[in-house]
Amino acid sequence: MPRTLSSEVAEHIGEPVTVKGWLHNVRSLGGVVFALVRDRTGLMQAVTEDAADADLLRGLGSESVVSISGRVAQEPRAPGGVEVRIERIEVIACVEKALPLQINKALISAGLETQLNHRAVSLRSPRARAIFRVQHEVTLSFSEFLAGQGFTCIHTPKLVSAAAEGGADVFEVDYFGRPVYLAQSPQLYKQMLVGVYERVFEIAPAYRAEKHDTARHTNEFTSLDLELGFIESHEDVMEVENAWLCYLATRLRERCEEEFEVLGARIPEVPERIPRARLSEVQAAIGRCGGEPDLDPEGERLASAWAHDRFGCEWLFVTHYGVEKRPFYTMPDPEAPHLTRSFDLLFRGWETTTGGQRLHRIEDYRAKLRAIGSDSESYDFYLAAFEYGLPPHGGLGAGLERLTARLLDLRNVREANLFARDRTRVSP
Amino acid sequence: MPRTLSSEVAEHIGEPVTVKGWLHNVRSLGGVVFALVRDRTGLMQAVTEDAADADLLRGLGSESVVSISGRVAQEPRAPGGVEVRIERIEVIACVEKALPLQINKALISAGLETQLNHRAVSLRSPRARAIFRVQHEVTLSFSEFLAGQGFTCIHTPKLVSAAAEGGADVFEVDYFGRPVYLAQSPQLYKQMLVGVYERVFEIAPAYRAEKHDTARHTNEFTSLDLELGFIESHEDVMEVENAWLCYLATRLRERCEEEFEVLGARIPEVPERIPRARLSEVQAAIGRCGGEPDLDPEGERLASAWAHDRFGCEWLFVTHYGVEKRPFYTMPDPEAPHLTRSFDLLFRGWETTTGGQRLHRIEDYRAKLRAIGSDSESYDFYLAAFEYGLPPHGGLGAGLERLTARLLDLRNVREANLFARDRTRVSP
Structure with missing residues (x-):
């Protein structure tokens, strides 16, 4: 039968x-x-x-x-x-051994470490199953929404010879006897591909060799990336993300009500226009020093709380971060060159997306790389894209696990990783 | 305006x-x-x-x-x-330099190496643009089709502590001072997740540290993976792939006629039932030694040609490969235990998919790992999935770039890689 x-x-x-x-x-x-x-x-x-x-x-x-x-x-x-x-x-x-943790109750009493150690079992709990069904919808909605907006799906190499995001925080790979690195992001490649398809997106792993031990970082994560050309400013990038999040929220309401119920979480409202505020304005509102170029995690929490009070919204685009806190490819604000045409998206207290407009003129790249003392030769393959014509463009990268964690009010991003990788964990 | x-x-x-x-x-x-x-x-x-x-x-x-x-x-x-x-x-x-290769003619006269060296430019040719638009449809059709069949999209780690496919062909990563490896495939993880979601799929990079230098291998590729539970045999897995390929062909006819025209390629017919033949039968038909457990590339070419003559079909499932040529998790054929419930899909002369039924009983895994002298401890995290109940299951892995190359009659798989990685190439 x-x-x-x-x-x-x-x-x-x-x-x-x-x-x-x-x-x-x-x-x-x-x-x-x-x-x-x-x-x-x-x-x-x-x-x-x-x-x-x-x-x-x-x-x-x-x-x-x-x-x-x-x-x-x-x-x-x-x-x-x-x-x-x-x-x-x-x-x-036929199972003969007792389970290493109980998974058939509404609440799992085992601690997070035990759950992560016994992932083959703990993932079977209704709670964990619900988390990754929601994540499935986040992933699929991203690709379907963007494909509908004329974006092309790309697959860029994760073995790279140059660090995209600067810093020494890269993992080294022994590649037939020579060192290469695991990509921190598809940044350089997606910009190059704006010259080919104007609009591209990628869903792929990314790596940061940072020695952090926090509830919101892992060393391997899934990056939702997009990049688009012929923009006026970073505002156009925020609009694409805003529209996708509206699409996602509708889809979650249609397909995942049960999963949100299992997790005791609430599907967020996404306004057609997520509020935007400059970093300096946010800093003033939360009583932080206006000279700082960035927000720390506590600042992000306060900023999110402020946005909730001020705009009645769980989402907030914070814009115009200081130039020293943004990577070399970031477009400075023409009206205030110590600031940038950049944004972070804060959602329920965490930064879930970073984006902005990029430089697009070859001479701006050469000057910037000279100014930061970088060896521009290792970027030659990338600079060729600008030498042979790129329009004004911008994009963003969002952490899939972070976004999933915030959607579901999980306290640790590891809960939204099927198999988390952090400084002490490479198994299961 | x-x-x-x-x-x-x-x-x-x-x-x-x-x-x-x-x-x-x-x-x-x-x-x-x-x-x-x-x-x-x-x-x-x-x-x-x-x-x-x-x-x-x-x-x-x-x-x-x-x-x-x-x-x-x-x-x-x-x-x-x-x-x-x-x-x-x-x-x-404004572009001031002459292009390193001409991209505005129907045919690109530059050789493949030149095209790969100047990827930021060569990808802009109508020919290259067409290749990756087709690849976009392959990727999206895979995830949309499978999501519609109750599969859950997964993201498994690429940093792993145990080799999934055996052999020494893994890249080593310096992970905070200790060695880990780049995943050869998501095999172990997707099987574990059959215990959670029954049906899962993943689209992600995979790595093989093989020192080959052929037209059909690169060291980093995009693997289209799926795994499903409650199957009778490998036949059920072939049926899922067959149905997806029908879906894909329809979609390509709807959306990519122009791209195929640019490339002078033909959208393949996919029959509702792709012909199936046992390896031994194929070997007899192409005059190869029946005792061999596998086909070499020339054998795959001959087998494909035979299928075209015999069945009028460009696709052929070759089944029942020898047990010594298949990984440890492969289900032997109960009626002929030196053979396996496995298959390769040949398409226009190349193998584009490998799949089969897997072992699902914990005692079979223990016996098999003992027999091949493998340290079963490093697989403990994986064996837990079987210890705590997995149904009969199977799956497959298809190479996105290989499938794209065969769809478009490209002679080298590197043409279907945005940024190919091989033994000598890690840039651009």
């Missing part, structure tokens, strides 16, 4: 079905045994009063994989209002 | 427009100057008889970025049957 998914069982009341999945929970009530079976679409209840089947179910370890055949009956107390009255049980995989 | 894209110009006959793009070609005919302007949607013609504008255009280097305002007129000899009668030219970026 073809398999029926848990999400489809309610369509078969009175009919025989075969369902397959993991034994999420088994509960005895007198001679009756209730089994909660989990498949990719969710949970369903199966029930038996047969002594042999009841014994079999009671003897199987949690997470055993089973195929259950039976007839569907209404049962208001079961998930989806139906249950399968068991006629036959086939054990597909 | 808002910008009009080249694809939209024909909708504005008689009206004033502003178009923006790169000077693809400039041609003088007496006092008349014709400029071909390239934007993200293609080429358009602009024309002037004004002496000053004509001089300006003749003086600008190829690839200069311009904004041209004028009125649209019908002109059957121009691309799209229209041209812009120039009223005003604004130079956005």
